[in-house]
Amino acid sequence: MSGLLTGAGGRIPASVLTGFLGSGKTTVLNHLVRSPGMARALVIINEFGAVGLDHDLVARSNDDLVVEMIGGCLCCTIRGDLSRTLREAPWRFARDGQCWFDRVVIETTGLADPAPILHTLMTDPHLEALYRLDAVIATVDAATGMATFDTQSEAVKQAAVADRLLLTKTDLVDETVQRAIRVRLAALNPAAPVITVTDGAVDPSLLFGVGLWDPASKSDDVRRWLAEEAHHGGNHHHHHHDVNRHDDGIRATCLTFDTPLDPMAFERWLGLLTMFRGADLLRVKGIVNLAGHDAPVIVHGVQHVFHPPVELERWPSEDRRTRMVFITRRIDPEELRGTLALMTLGLSDVQLEGLVERVAADLPA
Numbered sequence: 001m002s003g004l005l006t007g008a009g010g011r012i013p014a015s016v017l018t019g020f021l022g023s024g025k026t027t028v029l030n031h032l033v034r035s036p037g038m039a040r041a042l043v044i045i046n047e048f049g050a051v052g053l054d055h056d057l058v059a060r061s062n063d064d065l066v067v068e069m070i071g072g073c074l075c076c077t078i079r080g081d082l083s084r085t086l087r088e089a090p091w092r093f094a095r096d097g098q099c100w101f102d103r104v105v106i107e108t109t110g111l112a113d114p115a116p117i118l119h120t121l122m123t124d125p126h127l128e129a130l131y132r133l134d135a136v137i138a139t140v141d142a143a144t145g146m147a148t149f150d151t152q153s154e155a156v157k158q159a160a161v162a163d164r165l166l167l168t169k170t171d172l173v174d175e176t177v178q179r180a181i182r183v184r185l186a187a188l189n190p191a192a193p194v195i196t197v198t199d200g201a202v203d204p205s206l207l208f209g210v211g212l213w214d215p216a217s218k219s220d221d222v223r224r225w226l227a228e229e230a231h232h233g234g235n236h237h238h239h240h241h242d243v244n245r246h247d248d249g250i251r252a253t254c255l256t257f258d259t260p261l262d263p264m265a266f267e268r269w270l271g272l273l274t275m276f277r278g279a280d281l282l283r284v285k286g287i288v289n290l291a292g293h294d295a296p297v298i299v300h301g302v303q304h305v306f307h308p309p310v311e312l313e314r315w316p317s318e319d320r321r322t323r324m325v326f327i328t329r330r331i332d333p334e335e336l337r338g339t340l341a342l343m344t345l346g347l348s349d350v351q352l353e354g355l356v357e358r359v360a361a362d363l364p365a
């Protein structure tokens with residue numbers, strides 16, 4: 001695995017702002033671009049159709065801001081568009097021969113699955129050299145969120161993969177409704193802090209600079225990223241939430257391992273898991289203690305695509321356990337744990353494939 005290790009470097013942080021139609025993305029963005037720390041943000045907006053309404057709304061709020069709009073269907077054509085836009089941006093928007101922006105925010109369409117955008121950022125070698133993924137931010141409408149989650153699987157996925165959840169329009173609902181949506185968000189994505197946002201007002205420091213491989217990251221960031229505290233009250237080795245049948249079997253699981261993992265076994269396990277169940281691994285992130293490595297390795301995956309593992313310079317805290325968060329669809333967390341544990345026992349490839357196949361077969365698609 002060491003051949004894949006890359007440094008974080010001084011790359012430009014890119015954040016993804018997602019959330020269902022009308023949930024308040026543009027309102028949040030309008031507030032953000034007026035914040036002092038955002039003066040050098042490049043905003044990229046993806047919209048369906050020819051009417052660039054969001055583009056006008058945001059662009060008018062700040063004369064200096066560069067807003068680049070890309071159209072087309074997110075799932076197919078956008079990946080090329082986004083990739084080209086991001087690749088050309090440092091030169092296209094240069095001032096005095098210098099790259100002018102120090103941050104990128106990509107707003108997705110309300111109907112989009114954010115996974116293709118994350119894949120683009122994670123896998124395009126040109127983009128890898130220029131950018132690093134900061135946080136995925138999702139807006140959730142407190143007034144309509146419950147009904148939307150019941151009927152729109154993309155909305156569930158947007159909230160499930162986010163690093164930060166912005167609960168908007170709480171001014172329109174009473175306490176009971178707000179509590180219900182918070183319970184649902186906690187089950188869907190317990191690792192993501194929920195921030196109440198009225199009319200877009202949110203402190204940018206809560207949203208930015210929270211990516212794991214921020215070179216300036218302090219030890220606390222890793223714990224925040226994994227929201228470890230939220231998961232481990234005592235000596236429990238795993239934690240999972242009951243499947244909410246409305247949420248398509250999406251659940252979050254945190255697995256911890258006390259002893260270092262065999263690098264080969266771990267890599268093969270991830271390989272098999274992505275091969276057989278990639279579509280249902282909505283997001284995986286973790287800090288991994290590999291045998292023979294002094295420092296931890298960070299893994300980050302979205303569906304079948306895994307970011308090249310990043311080796312941190314050192315352990316960020318005394319806690320040297322492997323800790324991984326899995327946001328999965330229709331995968332039993334116990335099976336995840338079981339297959340990795342077995343893999344470390346040194347089973348043959350054939351046995352391992354059989355195992356993973358069995359996991360796959362046990363779970364109705």
Ligand SMILES: Nc1nc2c(ncn2[C@@H]2O[C@H](COP(=O)(O)OP(=O)(O)OP(=O)(O)O)[C@@H](O)[C@H]2O)c(=O)[nH]1
Pocket residue numbers: 019020021022023024025026027028054109110139168169170171172197198199200
């Ligand atoms: N009452 C209330 N209205 C809000 C709040 N936040 C946003 N809105 C309103 O909700 C509507 C939709 O907000 P937008 O920011 O356009 O939502 P969006 O997610 O960008 O929408 P799309 O671009 O269609 O996906 C607008 O009329 C906003 O003014 C809030 O906290 N409270």
